[in-house]
Amino acid sequence: MRITDNQLATALGAWRRPGAALARALADAVGEAALDGRLRVGSRLPAERRAAAALGVSRGTVIAALDILRDEGWVDTRRGSASTLRLPLEATTRITPSSAMGEHGVIDLRRAVPAAPHAPYQRAVVRAAERSGPxxxxxxxxxxxxxELRSLIADRYTAERLATRPEQILITSGTRAALALLSAHLRPRVVAVEIPTYFDPLAGFRTTGTRLVGCQVNADGWDLDQLTAAFRTAAGGMAYLVPDFQNPTGALMPRTARRTVAELAERHHVTVVADETMRDLDLRDAPAPVQRISGSVLIGSAAKTIWAGLRVGWIRGSAALVGELAHHPLCEPLSAAPIQQLVAIELLRDLEPLLRDRRAVLRRQRDHLSGLLAGDDRWRFTVPPGGLALWLRLTTMRADLLTTRARAHGLELSPGPSFAADATHSHHLRLPYTPPISTLNRVATVLDLACGGRGA
Known part of the structure; x- marks a missing residue:
């Protein structure tokens, strides 16, 4: 397939950048267009003269841009043939989304998410398509x-010493869908939540007018007195907790706290929904199995371990609850597409090698960023045992001011109040370590500038 002159010009748009050499800016624009799908990978680019005419530059500029693209692995040129667009090895093996790389000016860390495992995902898609006939x-x-997917997920729970049958699993289009279905079924008037917690569930609860009651959690653990008070207030309702590498603090709930939660839930008739999206991102040197909260309903997804674009999540509960949920009017609209489920089957069958590689990369990046920020009195943090981000407490300024200053330097961040049901944590900041080390170096530099220089 060949990219026409007009298609190239339209896809690149206003590609020139002030202060950047034309060839460099053109090469960057082509790479960016390939990454976000405006130019189809595997297609042939227009001939040099035609491309130059379409873009309003000299043929020499196009030749120089193609040289850059070849050196960086974006195009393949054979003698006597047009240049073919492809993705470089780095773009297909890294776990960092291009938006968080800063390759095109802005480092966007407002979402702590990985990129897809390129080659394994593509192979899974092909295998899923081949067996999609039935x-x-x-x-x-x-x-x-x-x-098949329900059995596969049930087997994973059973292997982790939580005996589970397929009829105890319900597939959804992600954890947000799982939580929305559970909320619609249980219809709680009050929900106990952690402060801080992941902002998407908070938005979902607020749209339904549900009252939220919070309990404080930080990198050192959960406030059990506040937890007790929150469960008492939420009696007959629901609790949404992230006990495994809590988002955003990265905390791991101790066994004593898990037993306390189970006791409080039974005493006050509260349905505990435990979000396990981060559970597989255990970055401890010698991980030990973590006991789950007894009697809790579990929700999980492939968003953090594989890719958020694989819209597959699940609910693990009693067979009776799953049966009731399966007959709820929202079950089908909130379910995952069949082809997506087939892709998930292919990836979950052999997930451990992928997880092992991702944990190693994340552990290295976490330790590097922690090392860059350690010993600075402008912030405090605890190195988390798992998850995707550091939770910084700023000592010299509010998080909203820092995020505004960081934005001026090309770094987008999420301030603490967006994670708090009560809009507190104005001096906290979530800082993902999903980018590679070279980008994390830039992140640390921007933080230093945003805070007015070291020791300001």
């Missing part, structure tokens, strides 16, 4: 989920 012959409505 699914395509059906209506497209999967009810509680494809039986």
């Amino acid at each position: 699914v395509l012959a059906e209506s497209g409505e999967t009810g509680p989920g494809l039986p």
Whole structure:
């Protein structure tokens, strides 16, 4: 397939950058267009003269840009043939989304998410398509989920010493969908939440007018007195907790706290929904199995371990609860597409090698960023045992001011109040360590500048 002159010009748009050499700016624009799909990878680029005419530059500029793209692995040129657009090895093996790399000016760390495992994902898509015949012959409505995927997830729980049958699993289009379905079914008037916690569930609860009652959690653990008070207030309702590498603090709930939660839930008739999206991102040197909260409903997804674009999540509960959820009017709209479920099956079958590689990269990046920021009296933090981010407490300024200053230097961050049900934590900041070390160096530099220089 060939990219036409007009298609190239349209895809690149206003690609020139003040202060940047034309060839460098053109090469960057082509790479960015390939990453976000405006130029199709595997297609042939226009001939040099035609490209130059379409873009309003000299042929020499196009030749120089192609040289850069070849050196960086973006194009493949064979003698006598047009240049073919491709993705470089670095772009297909890294776990960092291009938006968080800062390759095109802005480092966007407002979302702590990984990029897809490029080659394994593509292979999974091909295998899923090859075996999709029986699914395509059906209506497209999967009810509680494809039986094979439910069995696979149930087997993973059982292997982790939580005996689970397939009928205890319901497939959704992610953890937000799982939480929305549970909320619609349980209809709690009050929900106990951690402060801080992941901002998407907070937004979901607020849209339904649910009252939120919080308990404080930090990198050192959960405030059990506040937890007790929150469960008492939420009696007959629901609690949404992230006990495993809590988002955003990275804290791991101790066994004593888990037992306390289970006792409080039974005493006050509170349904505990434990979000396990981060559970597999255990970065401890010698991980030990972590006991789950007894009696809790578990929700999980592939968003943090594989890719947020794989819209597959699940609920693990009693067979009776799953049966009720499967008959809820929202079950089908909140379910994952059949083809997505097939892709998930292919990836979850052999997930451990992928997790092992990702944990190693994240551990290295966490330690590097922690080392860059350690010993600075402008912030305090605890190195988290898992997850995707540091939770910084700023000592010299508010987080909203720092994020504004950081934005002026090309770094987008999420301030603490967006994670708090009560809009507190104005001096806290979530700082993901998902980018590679070279980008983390830039992040640390921007933080220093945003705070007015070291020791300011």
